[in-house]
Amino acid sequence: MSGTVFCRKYQQELPALTQAPFPGAKGQDILENVSAKAWQEWMAHQTMLINEKQLNLMDTGTRVYLGEQMTKFLSGADYDAAEGYVPPEQS
Structure with a gap:
């Protein structure tokens, strides 16, 4: 695997993940089409949603929901945010 990928979310060449985030075709697709930056942002967003x-x-429904949100987030589509969430101020 090369050091960069054309990121599906950002539509540009960015540093790649070093390994698939999970086994199977979905993990391989993410490895080949999602940048490390987009994946780290998804992990933070997923934690915030949880x-x-x-x-x-x-709950199986929760895992399905998070899978759908991951697909939307990583493809640049509209995704859910937590109602009333205020991000911490950047220092």
Whole structure:
């Protein structure tokens, strides 16, 4: 795998992930088409969704929802934000 990928989210060449984030075709697709920057941003957004919406990861519906949101986020489509979430101020 090369050091960069054409990122699906940002539509430009950016540093690549060093390995697939999970096994299977979906993980391979992310490795080949999503930058490390976009993946790190998704991980932070996913954590915020889980915390702010108090999602239960043991629930199958929650995992399906997060999978749908991941696909939207990484493709640049509209995705959910947590209602009332105010990001911390940048220092």
